[in-house]
Amino acid sequence: MSLDETVSSPAKAGAQTIARDHSGPGSAAGNEVRNDWTREEIAALFDLPFDDLVFQAATIHRANHTPGQVQLSTLLSIKTGGCPEDCGYCNQSAGAKSGLKAEKLLDVRTVLQSAAQAKDRGSSRFCMGAAWRNPKDRDMPAIIEMVQGVRQMGMETCMTLGMLTEKQSQMLAEAGLDYYNHNIDTSPEHYEKVITTRTFGDRLETLENVRNSRINVCSGGIIGMGETREDRVGFVHALATLPRHPESVPVNALVPVKGTVLGDMLADTPLAKIDDIEFVRTIAVARITMPASMVRLSAGRESMSESTQALCFLAGANSIFTGDKLLTTGNAGDDADETLFAKLGLVPMEAEPREIQLEAAE
Numbered sequence: 001m002s003l004d005e006t007v008s009s010p011a012k013a014g015a016q017t018i019a020r021d022h023s024g025p026g027s028a029a030g031n032e033v034r035n036d037w038t039r040e041e042i043a044a045l046f047d048l049p050f051d052d053l054v055f056q057a058a059t060i061h062r063a064n065h066t067p068g069q070v071q072l073s074t075l076l077s078i079k080t081g082g083c084p085e086d087c088g089y090c091n092q093s094a095g096a097k098s099g100l101k102a103e104k105l106l107d108v109r110t111v112l113q114s115a116a117q118a119k120d121r122g123s124s125r126f127c128m129g130a131a132w133r134n135p136k137d138r139d140m141p142a143i144i145e146m147v148q149g150v151r152q153m154g155m156e157t158c159m160t161l162g163m164l165t166e167k168q169s170q171m172l173a174e175a176g177l178d179y180y181n182h183n184i185d186t187s188p189e190h191y192e193k194v195i196t197t198r199t200f201g202d203r204l205e206t207l208e209n210v211r212n213s214r215i216n217v218c219s220g221g222i223i224g225m226g227e228t229r230e231d232r233v234g235f236v237h238a239l240a241t242l243p244r245h246p247e248s249v250p251v252n253a254l255v256p257v258k259g260t261v262l263g264d265m266l267a268d269t270p271l272a273k274i275d276d277i278e279f280v281r282t283i284a285v286a287r288i289t290m291p292a293s294m295v296r297l298s299a300g301r302e303s304m305s306e307s308t309q310a311l312c313f314l315a316g317a318n319s320i321f322t323g324d325k326l327l328t329t330g331n332a333g334d335d336a337d338e339t340l341f342a343k344l345g346l347v348p349m350e351a352e353p354r355e356i357q358l359e360a361a362e
Helices: 010-021 039-047 050-064 108-120 137-152 166-175 200-212 229-240 261-266 276-289 306-314 334-344
Strands: 069-079 125-130 156-160 179-181 216-218 221-223 248-253 294-297 319-321
Touching (some): 039 229, 039 276, 108 137, 125 137, 125 179, 179 248, 221 276, 276 306
Parallel strands (some): 069 125, 069 319, 156 179, 248 294
């Protein structure tokens, strides 16, 4: 029986057509960036046979990125705990009972020392995160100095500080910030089950402010928060239909932390860990629908097998966070990553900080 004869629905037929269109590296379809994906098309991709889906994703990845290269990034918490948001996954929420103590913003020198150490360990991208709903204007001079200092080291810079005003976005742009991270976290429908102190629309507003300031957008989410396949479709759809795709799409696997709403709710249940194959499927669909974006294999790697991570790289992930900690949760560690890269024949990607553009977006 032929492949076409097994297609049982228009949506699946559309997915098979997409697979055929993206059949070769460098093909026009493989380089096509679309912003008009439908949920039905994305659902059909998720439903593809696993080998077909991963093959298609790998083909598109090779058409748009250098194969075998993975960017090494380091993430530092520059202001830990005490956040007024109620994100159900986060132990930095003031309402979480995880025992995490709130700390003040780190001084600039400490942050730059950490960045220099990260560079020495091979990282080309340095990300700085603060547990805020939004930064105060009084904090911006120190933040600006951090961005400028890391850029002077030749590293790519990223900040995640919560919601931003237009003025704050412009200040970060003028400092030369390469990326601003603000995750949408999950589908629009599932969002209010995870967070109530701000809306999905608030997230999109900050992304628009960042985009208008000509800073690269970094936005993704977390898989394994009790969402359905339909929610994962909605999550990818929300990103893939933005007027311009995020240049960076981090895909996290939930790390259930005791004392957080989701950590306690999902503890010792089958939902506490996302199925590895489903996680790889999500990576692959993100790669297919956003071919030019960096797809970042982010939190949760410490619980993944080497085989699962290898499948993620095959499916189009081309960035990881190194080190023993991601903000306040554990990470795989430099030694484990070096061993894995050696086994897979992967090499670190070099940094390419953007040119500073002071003018406002047209």
